[in-house]
Amino acid sequence: MIFMKLAFVDVETSGSHMRHDRIIEIGILRVENGRLTRTYNQLINPEMPVAPFIQDLTGIDPSELEFAPTFEQVKEEILEILDGVIFVAHNVRFDYGFLRNEFRRYGMGFMTKQLCTVKLSRALFPEYRRHNLDSIIDRFNLRINYRHRAYDDAQIIWKFYDYLIAKFSEIKIEQTIEKVMFRPSLPPTLTEKHIEALPDGPGVYIFYGPEKLPLYIGKSINIRDRVLSHFESDQNSSREFNIKQQLQEIDTITTAGEFGALLTEAKLIKEMQPIYNRRLRLLKTIVVVTKTSDKKGFFVPLIEQVKQIDPDTVDDVLAIFPTKKVAKEYLIRQAQKYGLCQKILALEKATGSCFAYKIEQCNGACVGKENHLAHNIRFIEALSEYKIKQWPFQRPIVITDYDPIDAKKEEYLVDKWCLISQESDELIFDYDIYKILVRYIYKKTNQHNIHQLSRQSDLHRNSYSLIY
Structure with missing residues (x-):
């Protein structure tokens, strides 16, 4: 396994956002059977501004990129160099993700196995806390000419890999690589082709069981990675195990971003009522807490069960709960925390003082020892956590x-x-x-x-x- 076709890759980018930023430099070393067979070192015009902190980090000036080729112009050559290799990078999700997105912009698919040298370092050197590239360079006395330049960083990754080959036995290296490249076992009804066909962008996924029964609906900024994570944790979660055993089909809905994915997930869960989603379930009625005042001016919470909230009066809502029981339990906890009188709040029926006053946990509002203004201030503070915020705009x-x-x-x-x-x-x-x-x-x-x-x-x- 250690003498396979490998490509040691590093990319520098215009920023850190994988879907919005672009590659500005790429370095590749293709190694077959331990021998360097091809190299690639290229600046790339990102066709967008480069963040100032990236310029400072890499030393790449935007003027150097102005006449560099675009990714569209070099995509075929890069694809050829990476054909049939295992993609090796330090924090491989970053470099592989950026490169995959660049190919997607031009309607090209790019899929290959990946090996992360961060994970490899953690597995082989668990005694060390840091495993970033700077730490590895210092720890193993590796020499580099220009840090944060793509080709030089790719060279360091190869040097680190060679160091591991020399230090550890072939069996140890093979076992560790197999461990860090582990892919979770899939449900019987799915194949690797099904997984690779899943979108790697934002959106919603729907798990169906027998007879198109909705099992679970989720959202992610990367649908494929999120779906795979369900199968990785199935041994530690009875819910994940049951989903995996019943799963027959996966549908996806892509969105332009995470905001759309969140809204779509909330809407579909309420419409489809999947059996393994615990949150966002459809409620025919909800319980709202508002306030009124008693004859002495003390604020008193009102607990009401309603079918719908009027948007014009939503600012009056102090909190929303699924049931009256949950609402009352919350009010009691807040009363105890803020020293509010539960008798004044109509949470306790008592003749004379409330019980909390008898154990010195109430300031005596119920027996005239605390005025309504001081009590009301604490009331507002106690119920501020869940209060519906005022709409912050004058218009839509x-x-x-x-x-x-x-x-x-x-x-x-x-x-x-x-x-x-x-x-x-x-x-x-x-x-x-x-x-x-x-x-x-x-x-x-x-x-x-x-x-x-x-x-x-x-x-x-x-x-x-x-x-x-």
Whole structure:
């Protein structure tokens, strides 16, 4: 096994985002039966800006790339060099992923076995904490001319591999390589071709059992890797084991990005009710907690079971729960944590003081020793964790997802935490969608994908490629 066809590969890229950034340099050493048979060292015009930190890290100036060939111009030569090899890289997911995406941009498939020298180092030298390339260079006194240049880094990976061949027995190396290249066993109904045919971009996957019974719905930024992870953990999880035993078929829905995948997953789980999804299940009614005031001005929680929440009054909602029992248990915990009077909160029926006051865990609101203003401040603080946030825009917004590899664009119209569908003007508040939107909207890196409509009259579905 140790004298196989190998390609030691390193790529430098315009940035760290695998689907948006591009390769700016590639170095390849093809080794067969221990002998170097071909090399490749090429700057590549990424046709996009290079991040300043990449320029500082690699020393590659954008002017050097201006007249370099594009990946489209060198793709056939690279594919030929990598034909029939095991792809070896340090953190192979990064280099292999970038290269695979480059080929996909031009409608070309690229699949080969991969060997990660990070995993190899960890397996053979478990006593060391760090296994990055700099640590390996220092630890084994390997010489390199230009760190963070593709060809030089690829050379170091080969030198490290040769060092391992010389240090350990052939049996030890073969066993370790087999271990780090291990692929999980597949369900009887699936083959490697089924797995390789799965998309390696963002989207949703659906596991079906006998008679098209929905077993499980999941989402990922890389569908293929996520599906394989189910089969890796089947020995440690009874749920994964049962899914694997019953699995008959896999369907996928690709999206332009993770946001679309999250929304699609939430929607499909509620529509299809797969038997192994515990979260996001369809609830016919939900329980909301709002507040009112008693005669003395103390805030009192109201627990109500409703079928739907009015988007215009959603700001009044302090928390949402699946049942009244869960809501009450939460309120009791918060009352104990913040020293609130459970009698004032109508969580306890008592004559005179509440029980907490008797054990000095209540400040005495129930016996007139604490005024309503101080109690109300703690009430608001206690219930702030799950309070529905105020809609942060004056008008509806458009959220755009874009996948540069497949040139796929998806747009979502949102107003008052509600997705506006293609079929209806009605705003329907969905708590699961709300949580997805909150996480997305308040993340700084997503701000360039969010655009507020200039006027309410701009809200025309036909102007946007809505998919929801």
